[in-house]
Amino acid sequence: MHLNALKTLTIAVAFGYPLLGATAATIRPAAELPARASVADVVKASKPSDWRALDPANTLYMETPAGRVVIELAPQFAPKHVANIKALVAEQYYDGLAITRAQDNWVVQWGDPDEKNPKPIRHAQRTLPGEFTVPMQSITSFTRLPDADGYAPQVGHSNGFASARDPESGTAWLTHCYGTVGVGRDVASDSGGGTELYAVIGQSPRHLDRDITVVGRVVSGMPLLSTLPRGAGPMGFYDSPDKNVPIKSIRLAQDVPEAERSRLEVMRTDSAAYQAVLDAQRNRGGPWSKVAAGHIDVCNAPIPVREVGK
Amino acid sequence: MHLNALKTLTIAVAFGYPLLGATAATIRPAAELPARASVADVVKASKPSDWRALDPANTLYMETPAGRVVIELAPQFAPKHVANIKALVAEQYYDGLAITRAQDNWVVQWGDPDEKNPKPIRHAQRTLPGEFTVPMQSITSFTRLPDADGYAPQVGHSNGFASARDPESGTAWLTHCYGTVGVGRDVASDSGGGTELYAVIGQSPRHLDRDITVVGRVVSGMPLLSTLPRGAGPMGFYDSPDKNVPIKSIRLAQDVPEAERSRLEVMRTDSAAYQAVLDAQRNRGGPWSKVAAGHIDVCNAPIPVREVGK
Numbered sequence: 001m002h003l004n005a006l007k008t009l010t011i012a013v014a015f016g017y018p019l020l021g022a023t024a025a026t027i028r029p030a031a032e033l034p035a036r037a038s039v040a041d042v043v044k045a046s047k048p049s050d051w052r053a054l055d056p057a058n059t060l061y062m063e064t065p066a067g068r069v070v071i072e073l074a075p076q077f078a079p080k081h082v083a084n085i086k087a088l089v090a091e092q093y094y095d096g097l098a099i100t101r102a103q104d105n106w107v108v109q110w111g112d113p114d115e116k117n118p119k120p121i122r123h124a125q126r127t128l129p130g131e132f133t134v135p136m137q138s139i140t141s142f143t144r145l146p147d148a149d150g151y152a153p154q155v156g157h158s159n160g161f162a163s164a165r166d167p168e169s170g171t172a173w174l175t176h177c178y179g180t181v182g183v184g185r186d187v188a189s190d191s192g193g194g195t196e197l198y199a200v201i202g203q204s205p206r207h208l209d210r211d212i213t214v215v216g217r218v219v220s221g222m223p224l225l226s227t228l229p230r231g232a233g234p235m236g237f238y239d240s241p242d243k244n245v246p247i248k249s250i251r252l253a254q255d256v257p258e259a260e261r262s263r264l265e266v267m268r269t270d271s272a273a274y275q276a277v278l279d280a281q282r283n284r285g286g287p288w289s290k291v292a293a294g295h296i297d298v299c300n301a302p303i304p305v306r307e308v309g310k
Numbered sequence: 311m312h313l314n315a316l317k318t319l320t321i322a323v324a325f326g327y328p329l330l331g332a333t334a335a336t337i338r339p340a341a342e343l344p345a346r347a348s349v350a351d352v353v354k355a356s357k358p359s360d361w362r363a364l365d366p367a368n369t370l371y372m373e374t375p376a377g378r379v380v381i382e383l384a385p386q387f388a389p390k391h392v393a394n395i396k397a398l399v400a401e402q403y404y405d406g407l408a409i410t411r412a413q414d415n416w417v418v419q420w421g422d423p424d425e426k427n428p429k430p431i432r433h434a435q436r437t438l439p440g441e442f443t444v445p446m447q448s449i450t451s452f453t454r455l456p457d458a459d460g461y462a463p464q465v466g467h468s469n470g471f472a473s474a475r476d477p478e479s480g481t482a483w484l485t486h487c488y489g490t491v492g493v494g495r496d497v498a499s500d501s502g503g504g505t506e507l508y509a510v511i512g513q514s515p516r517h518l519d520r521d522i523t524v525v526g527r528v529v530s531g532m533p534l535l536s537t538l539p540r541g542a543g544p545m546g547f548y549d550s551p552d553k554n555v556p557i558k559s560i561r562l563a564q565d566v567p568e569a570e571r572s573r574l575e576v577m578r579t580d581s582a583a584y585q586a587v588l589d590a591q592r593n594r595g596g597p598w599s600k601v602a603a604g605h606i607d608v609c610n611a612p613i614p615v616r617e618v619g620k
Contacts, residue, residue: 104533105488132600150458150605178415178513187597202536203488203514203610207594207603223414223540226512230533284517287497290442293517295460300513 033292036285042276043267043304050273051265051306052160054219056254058082060089061262062110062221063248064099069199069221070262071181074161076139077174078131078215081183085194085215087124089252093195098244102228103236105202109184111195113244121195130189131213133171139163142172143270145278147295151175151206155298157269161217162298164209174214177204177299179222183213201226204299219305220264263308277304343602346595352586353577353614360583361575361616362470364529366564368392370399371572372420372531373558374409379509379531380572381491384471386449387484388441388525391493395504395525397434399560403505408554412538413546415512419494421505423554431505440499441523443481449473452482453580455588457605461485461516465608467579471527472608474519484524487514487609489532493523511536514609529615530574573618587614 037045060071075082088094094110097119101109112119142165144156152164155175162180165172174180180200185192192213199218218225233239253261267274278301283292347355370381385392398404404420407429411419422429452475454466462474465485472490475482484490490510495502502523509528528535543549563571577584588611593602 104536130600148458148460150460150607151603189600202512204607205610206605206607207591207610209603210601211599226414227537227539229537281517289521290440290499291520293461293519295516297460297514297516300515300517 033284033286033289035287036283037276037280038284039277039280039302039304042273042280043306046267046271046273046304050268050271052268053308054253054262054264054266056261057252058216059253060085060216060250061253061256062094062250064224064245065248066224067221068262069224070219070264071199071216072160072219072266073216074158074174074214076158077134077161077163077172078183078213079134080128081131081192081194081213081215084125084128085197086252088121088194089250089255091122091124092249093119093121093124094247094250097247099225099228099247100231100244101198101235101237102201102225102230104230106200106205106236107198108201108225108228109196109198110247111184111197113241125193126195127191127193130185130192132189132210133169133173136165136167136170136172139165139172141270143274145296145298145301147282147297149298151209157274157298157301157303160266160269160303162301162303164298171210173210174217175204175298176200176206176208176214177217178202179218180204180214181216181218182208183215185212199225204297206299219266220262220307265306265308267304267306269303274303277302343594343596343599345597346593347586347590348594349587349590349612349614352583352590353616356577356581356583360578360581362578363618364563364572364574364576366571367562368526369563370395370526370560371563371566372404372560374534374555375558376534377531378572379534380529380574381509381526382470382529382576383526384468384484384524386468387444387471387473387482388493388523389444390438391441391502391504391523391525394435394438395507396562398431398504399562399565401432401434402559403429403431403434404557404560407557409535409538409557410541410554411508411545411547412511412535412540414540416510416515416546417508418511418535418538419506419508420557421494421507423551435503436505437501437503440495440502442499442520443479443483446475446477446480446482449475449482451580453584455606455608455611457592457607459608461519467584467608467611467613470576470579470613472611472613474608481520483520484527485514485608486510486516486518486524487527488512489528490514490524491526491528492518493525495522509535514607516609529576530572530617575616575618577614579613584613587612 058073062069098113099110149155162175183192184196231238282296368383372379408423409420459465465474472485493502494506541548592606
């Protein structure tokens with residue numbers, strides 16, 4: 001049995017993506033907000049120039065048993081770590097390692113499950129000084145949100161990444177949002193290097209901002225991480241090795257034959273179309289919505305991704 | 311092979327819950343923040359009077375194939391809907407229905423999977439006027455956060471629930487955070503009644519605040535919802551009935567034999583201990599943390615829950 005028409009209608013309107021034509025008959029006069037373009041409408045109306053393809057030199061494919069997770073790297077925000085992660089990928093360091101941790105409303109983490117006999121590193125670095133912030137002037141693109149933020153003086157987007165900056169200290173950083181990928185470390189600032197990586201799978205842990213090196217974000221495949229069984233050990237680590245989720249490989253897109261690449265495009269966050277996306281999310285129109293939020297949190301700003309040819 | 315000592319160390323400090331004693335030897339002089347009590351420390355030091363047991367008259371047990379999800383209802387914020395949900399529970403309306411939707415970074419939703427032949431309702435109401443806000447003066451407990459919020463003039467906690475209020479309009483409401491439970495509805499404000507419920511499984515969708523009736527929050531069992539396979543249909547609905555996750559039953563705790571009840575306690579959000587929790591989260595100390603956030607988002611404020619006797 002497939003969902004029937006009524007169900008489809010309920011689906012469509014349940015969270016503010018109304019099928020306007022189909023539901024017009026049921027609209028009550030009480031609906032006060034005028035109809036406005038939704039995020040989906042804006043995406044649909046966008047032009048090819050509002051999008052950019054992922055750069056194969058800065059895109060990782062993590063192949064898990066359930067499928068591919070695509071990570072876009074942000075070299076501007078963590079140049080040394082991104083270079084080191086690419087070096088680790090080049091020597092196939094991650095292949096055969098595992099996802100060892102899944103903590104609910106927090107992170108999924110992967111790396112070497114065997115710290116007694118750690119996998120040797122041939123050319124890359126095991127640790128690096130943290131890149132928790134970068135000089136503000138090194139970030140050439142920043143489209144600031146007008147919305148206030150409690151964690152940073154300014155928030156916005158830098159070439160497809162949610163980011164923040166502080167003019168007083170002259171620093172910029174990537175903000176921890178759903179899907180953000182960062183570098184696990186120990187107590188010392190220079191104790192991480194990319195051998196352990198994590199992705200955020202819950203409420204944005206913004207209190208980690210500037211405390212850890214962020215290297216990018218998951219642009220496709222989040223459900224492969226977010227649905228993993230939560231670990232029963234302390235802090236969500238799996239409590240036995242057979243629960244670890246093997247990583248078949250992590251490859252740079254440019255090293256994968258073109259026919260096997262994921263053909264993804266990201267909406268340019270410095271485009272007018274993206275400003276329209278933000279505005280559609282900030283002030284949703286009727287008839288479903290009754291109150292316009294008038295505000296957007298940087299981690300609630302959707303960054304549209306699409307698969308070319310679909 | 312179990313996690314060895316080194317791994318445990320890495321686990322403990324990877325996200326700011328340092329084992330102070332164990333890691334002291336590795337602390338670099340560069341660590342600038344003084345050590346402070348962590349959330350875990352505050353919870354450990356709390357007194358019995360800082361906690362309250364869940365009220366069996368306002369606690370739901372949703373029994374799923376993987377286990378029990380415990381939901382605390384908030385009658386002060388949605389008196390008619392909470393009464394109606396209890397009426398639905400009393401006539402065992404939910405038993406045999408299903409979780410029909412799991413949309414990544416959004417919600418899990420449950421209700422009647424067969425809208426062609428909807429399950430009859432005997433005594434409860436199918437729909438009710440929305441309770442999107444309540445009069446501010448009807449909320450007797452509100453401990454305000456000093457932190458600014460973009461979505462509401464004031465945010466804080468009301469007896470264990472993240473909430474907001476607007477003195478100008480004299481209204482109060484529950485905020486949409488991870489684990490928040492609300493009432494699905496159609497376009498019309500009065501088209502929901504509790505037959506379809508959802509729980510937030512991702513970034514707090516605060517733009518839904520005041521647009522939908524919120525009835526409570528999941529206090530235990532979130533991973534049973536958050537790890538469900540995401541639906542392949544539009545908006546995360548499962549695309550065939552065999553993918554629906556059956557609900558064995560939903561019961562009010564007071565109707566369950568005492569021996570079978572979950573013995574949970576929630577930290578009182580009007581206690582000094584909870585203020586210490588907030589402060590520990592707002593300004594985390596060294597040696598792991600290098601920067602204190604100085605801010606807490608209402609949806610990043612952990613509300614401790616513990617199982618009595620564990």
